Each structure stands twice: as structure tokens, then as C-alpha cells.
Amino acid sequence: MKIKSIHILLAIIIVIGGGILLASELDLYNTTRVKTPRKTAEGIADVIDMRGSHSLEEIEKYYKLPASSVIEAFGLRPDTDPNFFQLKDMKEIFTPVELEEGEYIVETDTVKVFTSLYLKIPYVSDETFYLPEKTVNYLIENDKLTGEEKEYWQGHAFKLEYLDSKYLTASEFSKIVVEEAGGFKVTGRTTIQELLDYGVTEEKFEEVTGFKIPDKKLVSFRDFVIDKGLEFGEVKDKFIE
Amino acid sequence: MSKKSKNKHLIRLAVQIFFLALIILISVNHFRSEQGLAPLLIGNPSLHAVCPFGGVVTIYSYFTEGTFIPKIHQSSITLMWLVIGLTLLFGPVFCGWICPFGTVQEFVGKIGRKIFKKEYNNFIPSVIDKPLRYLRYVILLLVVVNTAISGKLLFSNFDPYFALFNIWSSEVTRLSLLVLGLTLIGSLFVERPWCKYLCPFGALLGIFNLFRIVKLKRNEKTCINCKKCDQACPMNIDISTSKTITDHQCISCLLCTDEMACPVSNTLSFSLLESKSPTENSKNDSGVKVRESISGGGK
Numbered sequence: 001m002k003i004k005s006i007h008i009l010l011a012i013i014i015v016i017g018g019g020i021l022l023a024s025e026l027d028l029y030n031t032t033r034v035k036t037p038r039k040t041a042e043g044i045a046d047v048i049d050m051r052g053s054h055s056l057e058e059i060e061k062y063y064k065l066p067a068s069s070v071i072e073a074f075g076l077r078p079d080t081d082p083n084f085f086q087l088k089d090m091k092e093i094f095t096p097v098e099l100e101e102g103e104y105i106v107e108t109d110t111v112k113v114f115t116s117l118y119l120k121i122p123y124v125s126d127e128t129f130y131l132p133e134k135t136v137n138y139l140i141e142n143d144k145l146t147g148e149e150k151e152y153w154q155g156h157a158f159k160l161e162y163l164d165s166k167y168l169t170a171s172e173f174s175k176i177v178v179e180e181a182g183g184f185k186v187t188g189r190t191t192i193q194e195l196l197d198y199g200v201t202e203e204k205f206e207e208v209t210g211f212k213i214p215d216k217k218l219v220s221f222r223d224f225v226i227d228k229g230l231e232f233g234e235v236k237d238k239f240i241e
Numbered sequence: 242m243s244k245k246s247k248n249k250h251l252i253r254l255a256v257q258i259f260f261l262a263l264i265i266l267i268s269v270n271h272f273r274s275e276q277g278l279a280p281l282l283i284g285n286p287s288l289h290a291v292c293p294f295g296g297v298v299t300i301y302s303y304f305t306e307g308t309f310i311p312k313i314h315q316s317s318i319t320l321m322w323l324v325i326g327l328t329l330l331f332g333p334v335f336c337g338w339i340c341p342f343g344t345v346q347e348f349v350g351k352i353g354r355k356i357f358k359k360e361y362n363n364f365i366p367s368v369i370d371k372p373l374r375y376l377r378y379v380i381l382l383l384v385v386v387n388t389a390i391s392g393k394l395l396f397s398n399f400d401p402y403f404a405l406f407n408i409w410s411s412e413v414t415r416l417s418l419l420v421l422g423l424t425l426i427g428s429l430f431v432e433r434p435w436c437k438y439l440c441p442f443g444a445l446l447g448i449f450n451l452f453r454i455v456k457l458k459r460n461e462k463t464c465i466n467c468k469k470c471d472q473a474c475p476m477n478i479d480i481s482t483s484k485t486i487t488d489h490q491c492i493s494c495l496l497c498t499d500e501m502a503c504p505v506s507n508t509l510s511f512s513l514l515e516s517k518s519p520t521e522n523s524k525n526d527s528g529v530k531v532r533e534s535i536s537g538g539g540k
Contacts, residue, residue: 005500020323
């Protein structure tokens, strides 16, 4: 039998098109992440399934790890919106650290280790992990480490530094003084709704950020900007101009 | 090119444009979703979710831990198996008909063909070209092993396909943009340079050419040795000297076959069974086509 172009076309439709339809019916064609982590034999959410796109709220929901603990342990701003802040956002906040093994970035895997220690659930990985001093201290203060663990993690800790020097730590947050422009203050706590209420037009918002106003207007403008990969300080200055 | 042959070309072209448009739509939808806008026509999966190579890179973690590496989803594994199934039947049809990045290179190559005419796709000396063709296997090995070790999607750091269709995203690295730029420039001189020398997924699918069920065969008895098949092949395979084409670079585009370039019927075709004998050919309409070709009235 001779195979021609039309046969290849039919084969593509049947194998690829039909295959996708069949797989969809069998629930084998998920194009989005499965949010719910799998359960371990002990019936608890598996830390390995923690993803960079999980928000702090989702982490709280699935792992019973309070969002406030992550915020405090990692020195995030206390006004961080748990519903909006995703674990991968950490990369945009903290400076990569030069360690003996090379460059170390605070990201999802770091939160996995923290979760494992905080909740005392296993997390096995071949990588050597480090934790920020602040996080180790938080675990010690909350009596989450055994003597041996305490010794180990104190030897595998580093000083946490923010990429943006204006990023405010929890203790400094209450003292924020922000720049003023046209009678209103653009602070780290300013929500997008507040910007609109102060008279920032949709056009101005789009011109400055390069993005349309999101549906969720109660999120902080700062979190929105960081999520889009922009520098808060720079964008804020453009509003002032 | 005869009208009939042109129509056959259109079938493949239509498939290529369909998949290219689909990927562009997915890319646009992904962008729209990040702007808080509703997706158009279809959903907004990520590009990783609709790339079968994602299934290959996560294969280790899938079989050892039952998980996917970050950014890869179930759909990638499913697509990988479907593409492998199709490849087992017809060879790398995915490369020649479906892959949007192959299509883009081919379209850019049409400009190069116009500029350089017969010299196009013949710039690289055979002594350099042949060993370079195996580089993609080294890349395949490096990608799969390093992904298994790191558990991360390292390939996207230099993947020109991801860079092209996700160019608006901050996820695209400078390295991948550089690879994309070089590939597109290279396509002006060489047909499908990424596919030939670097594509790890093409490398994997190319292995199936050795044992695909539907084989590309040349009938030595009826072949008039005009070498039109060699000239038509985008991957520079020496088709006119082989009986069964098992070259790992074949992308099953059908451009060389008697449906397209070959002027003699039943001489070069994809077939499940052996080609017909010359005696049988003479009984069919093929003789007319041979005479046309010899007298210059063919393709």
C-alpha cells in the first residue's frame, strides 16, 4: 500500500487529534498544574509537590503551614497578600548568595525545606540546602528543631539580603515613610484600588507599568509590580513624574 | 511544479500553518491571561504543556517518582506517547509536518532559497556537516541527564522554540534569544539548521527511522537517477543511492517522493509492502509520467 500526503494528514488527525480527545476523556491530558499535592502514606500533603506557582494561601490550605509563618520566617513584608504572593516570587526579592557549592537562590526548594522542618514531615533531596539565618532562628524560636538539627542548620545558614534595598523587613515596616506625589503617597501598602481612587487613570497605569489593571484591585501595587518582574522603586518614580 | 504536485504540497503546508497558528494562539492567550484578559477560542495552557519534548525531559522523574518536573504537566507525557506512536508508524512526521519551529525555519529558508538559489542548503562541507549531525544526540543526552539530576527544566534556558513563541515573557533567557537569532539567521543559508544539528527531540524521533513501520523505499529498477529526490530533501539525505531510506535525519516530509519531486510513479514512496515490479509499472499510467520527465515536461 502506498502512503500519500492525505494519509499522513488523516494519521495526524486520528493519532494526535483522536489521542488528545481520548486522553482528555481518561483525564490524562491536563495542561494545567494539579494544584492539590498528592498525599503521602501518612496522609499528609507531599512536600515534593510544592510548586513555585503555589500561593502562600494555597500552601496554608494544603500543608496547614500558616502563611504568617512563612512571611515571618523569610522576612517578607507583613502586608504580603497570601492569596497573591507565589513561592517563585522569592527569587525576585532576595539576593542570590555565593556559597561554597556555588550560587544559592532562595526559592521554592528553600520553602520546601522550611516546611519539612516546621511540620516535621520528610523531604528527601540529593541537593545540599541552606537556609537564611532569619529562617533558622525562627525555627529555633518556635522549638521546631532538635539539638542535632539546630547544630546542622546553624552551620548551613546565610545572611538574607534583599535585591531591592527598599524592600522593608517586618520590623522596619511600621516606620515606612514614602514618597509623596501630587498629594498622595505611594507606599508598599498602597493597593491598586487606592491608586485608582487617588485619580490614577487606567491609561496612566498602563503607561507606567506596561500592564493592564488586574481584576483583583485590592492587591498591593508593590506585589503586582514585583510579580510582573518590574522594579518597584523605578515604577513608583514614574508615577511621581 | 505540476498542479497535482502543488496540491499535494498544499496538504502539508496547511497542516504546518494550522499548528503554527495554534501555537501562536496559545501564546497570545497565555499573554492575555497574564494581563487579566479572557483567552480567545481555546484555553490558555503554557507552551510547556503542549510540547511533547516536555514528556521526554521529565521521563526520569515520571518513572522513578511518579511526578513531573516543575512547569511540565500530564499533557506533555500524553503528547510524547502520541508523537512516538505516530513516529513508529511513519517516522518523524512531527518534525516535517507539525513542529511550529521547524515550520518557521522552513519559511525563513524560502527567503534564503530565493537569495542563494541552487547554492542554498549546500554551504557546509560534507566533512563538517556529517559529524555535526550527531551533535543533537549529545544534546539529547545532556538535557535528559541534567534534568534528571537537577529536577528542573534546564532546556528552556536555551530553547529557541520557547523563546520565539514566548518572546514577551520575562522567562525567556538571553541565551535562548541568542540561539533563536542564530537559528533564524542560519536558516537563510541552511535548511532547518536547528533540526539538523541541535534539536534533541528530533534526535530521539530520528532513531525511529531505523524501524518505522511504513518505510520510504526507492525502486532501483524504475529509478532514472535524475537525483531530483536528493535536491528536494531539506535534510540533504542521499536518497538516490539508497534502496530503503533509514537515515536518522529523515523528517518524513514526503518532498522527495513520487507524489512530489520524483518524476517516475511507484519509484520513491512510503509503502507498507514492496514496490511494484517494472512490468507492473508499465501496465499503469506511470509510463506517461516518465516520458514527460525525460522530455522536460515533468516537474
